[in-house]
Amino acid sequence: xxxxxxxxxxxAYALGAVDPAEQPALDALMARDENFRREVExxxxxxxLMAYAAPAVRAPxxxxxxxxADATRVRPLASAGSRATPRPTASWTRAIPWLAAAACLxxxxxxxxxxSGARDAVVALQKExxxxxxxxxxxxxxxxxxxxxxxxxxxxxxxxxxxxxRVFWNHTRNVFIVSAFNVPQAPKGKVYQLxxxxxxxxxxxxxxxxxxxxxxATVIVPVGTDVAAxxxxxxxxxTLEPAGGSPQPTETPRLVGSWRHTD
Amino acid sequence: MTDPLTGHGIASVAxxxxxxxxxxxxxxxxxxxxxxxxxYDTYGAAVYGLALAITQDPERAEAAVADAFATVWREARQAxxxxxxxLVHLTTAARxxxxxxxxxxxxxxxxxxxxHTLLASGALEQLSPSQRQAVELAWFxxxxxxxxxxxxxxPEATVGTYLRTGLDVLRHSLTSGVTSPVAVSA
Numbered sequence: 001x002x003x004x005x006x007x008x009x010x011x012a013y014a015l016g017a018v019d020p021a022e023q024p025a026l027d028a029l030m031a032r033d034e035n036f037r038r039e040v041e042x043x044x045x046x047x048x049l050m051a052y053a054a055p056a057v058r059a060p061x062x063x064x065x066x067x068x069a070d071a072t073r074v075r076p077l078a079s080a081g082s083r084a085t086p087r088p089t090a091s092w093t094r095a096i097p098w099l100a101a102a103a104c105l106x107x108x109x110x111x112x113x114x115x116s117g118a119r120d121a122v123v124a125l126q127k128e129x130x131x132x133x134x135x136x137x138x139x140x141x142x143x144x145x146x147x148x149x150x151x152x153x154x155x156x157x158x159x160x161x162x163x164x165x166r167v168f169w170n171h172t173r174n175v176f177i178v179s180a181f182n183v184p185q186a187p188k189g190k191v192y193q194l195x196x197x198x199x200x201x202x203x204x205x206x207x208x209x210x211x212x213x214x215x216x217a218t219v220i221v222p223v224g225t226d227v228a229a230x231x232x233x234x235x236x237x238x239t240l241e242p243a244g245g246s247p248q249p250t251e252t253p254r255l256v257g258s259w260r261h262t263d
Numbered sequence: 264m265t266d267p268l269t270g271h272g273i274a275s276v277a278x279x280x281x282x283x284x285x286x287x288x289x290x291x292x293x294x295x296x297x298x299x300x301x302x303y304d305t306y307g308a309a310v311y312g313l314a315l316a317i318t319q320d321p322e323r324a325e326a327a328v329a330d331a332f333a334t335v336w337r338e339a340r341q342a343x344x345x346x347x348x349x350l351v352h353l354t355t356a357a358r359x360x361x362x363x364x365x366x367x368x369x370x371x372x373x374x375x376x377x378x379h380t381l382l383a384s385g386a387l388e389q390l391s392p393s394q395r396q397a398v399e400l401a402w403f404x405x406x407x408x409x410x411x412x413x414x415x416x417x418p419e420a421t422v423g424t425y426l427r428t429g430l431d432v433l434r435h436s437l438t439s440g441v442t443s444p445v446a447v448s449a
Contacts, residue, residue, distance in 0.1 A: 008423035011430045016358070017401035017408050041347060046434040048351030050402055051309040059311035063325050064303050067332045071296050175344070191293055208293065209340075220344035222285070243293040 007039055014043030154236040156255035164255055167194065167206075167236055169223070178209055180217040183255075186210045186240060193245045195253070196227045197235040204230060208245045233259055284349045291339035299336050306350055307332075310357045317361035317403050327364055331357035362405040389436045394429035397422050 012018050013026050029036050151172075156165040165180040178194065186192055191210050195203035207221035227233075237253035239246075284305075290298035310331055314324035334356040335342055335349065342352050387395050393415070400406045400414060408426070412419040 008420075008427045011427035012401070012408050012423055014430070015398070015401040015426060016405060017411065017426060019407045019409055042434070043430050044351050044355070045348055046430050047402065048348055048354045050433065051306075051313040051350060051354045051357075057308070057312045057315055059307050059328070060321070060325060063311065063328060064300065064307065066325070067303055067307075067329050068296055068300055070329060070333050071299050071336050208289070219340065222344060222346070244290055244295060245293075 006036060010036055010039035011043050014040050014047055152259050154257040154259045156236060156238055156257040158255060165238065167257075169259070174223045174228070176206060176221040176223060178207075178217060178219045178221060180209070180211050180215070182215050183211045183217070184215055185213060189243050190240050191243050191245060193239055193241040193249070194221075195237045195239065195249060196230060196233045197237060198230050198232060199234050201230075203237065203249055205245055205247070206236070208241070235259070281348065285343060288339050288343035288349060291336060292343050299332065302335070302349065303332060306353055309350070310353050313354055314357045314361045317358060317405075318364055320364075323364040324361065327357050327360035330360040358402070358405075365405075387433075389432050390429050393417070394425045394432065397425035398429040398433070401426060 009018070009026065013030070018026055030040060031037075152169040154167050154169075156167065158164070164182050165178065168177040168179070170177065176194070180192075183192065191208040193208045194206040196206050197203045204224075204226050206224070206227055209217055209219045209221070211217040236257055236259060237249070238255040239249045239251050239253050241250060284302075287298045287302050287305075291302070307328065311324060311328045314327040314331075315321065318324045318327065331353050335352050338352075342349055345352075387399070390398065396415060397411050400411045401408075406414065408419050408422050411426075412422045415422065417425075
């Protein structure tokens with residue numbers, strides 16, 4: 001594929017204008033090819049701005065209330081990749097071809113006019129398929145965030161105990177990947193907050209996270225400019241803070257560790 | 264280029280917007296519903312306009328917008344960790360829901376775009392007629408390259424080039440405020 005072909009395809013992919021038969025191969029390309037992913041993300045940004053290309057209309061006043069009312073019934077997910085409703089996460093890779101086959105079969109039945117109402121089933125299956133593919137792409141992004149020569153890691157533990165969390169700092173991608181295990185879910189109204197600590201200076205917040213009911217979390221957090229500006233970070237610490245985080249730690253760190261390079 | 268309202272550079276305004284969005288997403292991830300309200304105040308009208316342009320039906324447009332904000336609320340932590348602008352998350356979810364809603368309503372994808380949609384945007388005025396038709400059929404109607412090629416009577420590869428060069432022009436226009444056509448290699 002030439003550079004021009006790649007960019008043509010990236011534009012079509014960003015607009016959702018690729019043929020269904022091409023979609024799986026391009027999803028895989030999106031997960032493994034950095035150049036293609038960059039092109040797609042740039043075009044998706046343009047596509048997002050096209051919301052302003054639609055006619056200027058006033059949304060009904062009740063819509064805001066409806067959205068906020070819906071939000072009171074659902075809490076944001078606690079960790080990357082998980083879902084509010086049970087999903088076949090352990091078998092998501094196996095589910096994709098079955099979902100695709102089910103969608104195709106339903107389309108075939110629909111084309112023969114044998115089942116009324118099958119259109120809804122097609123739409124639901126296609127939506128499920130798209131969400132599963134996006135979930136796969138997210139997992140791929142999480143994995144690739146661990147890669148690269150410029151990765152530092154810190155193991156966080158109670159004093160001299162076994163580690164309860166590891167934080168990877170990918171300087172190339174400018175993200176932290178927080179992997180927590182055996183960390184009890186934060187009480188309601190509280191979150192865990194990570195701190196970058198340089199000798200002789202105040203701790204700087206790296207971000208907040210929470211674990212799931214099993215005490216686990218895998219979260220990707222962008223590196224803030226104030227953290228990136230620190231010349232040399234010695235330690236990483238974790239405290240329990242009010243929801244939204246605190247400007248400075250309000251308790252003695254529960255977990256702490258020293259940064260080191262990956263081998 | 265300077266923003267006429269703030270006096271700041273356009274780039275710094277965009278950076279500030281992203282920083283504000285990041286703070287809202289962080290608060291949403293912590294369960295702060297007021298942050299969701301602020302996000303709606305910022306982008307609700309634009310997302311609703313997009314959904315209405317696709318569905319041509321206020322009730323279905325509302326449902327698509329509610330679906331989009333619910334998605335971003337539910338996945339705020341992931342969105343906060345992602346470099347993708349939150350508006351892209353919102354428009355992607357709203358467009359998907361709106362196109363699905365069109366399908367369930369039995370509206371055919373080949374239905375012509377309304378004059379209201381076609382004449383709406385100064386940004387789209389920057390495109391050639393062919394670029395504009397291809398981009399609008401893809402974005403507002405959810406057609407594939409092959410379907411657009413069939414509709415326009417053009418080779419599929421040509422349609423791919425229309426889409427790419429059309430987005431290149433829009434990127435230049437929407438991000439820099441350029442008002443005259445710009446040359447983009449075909």
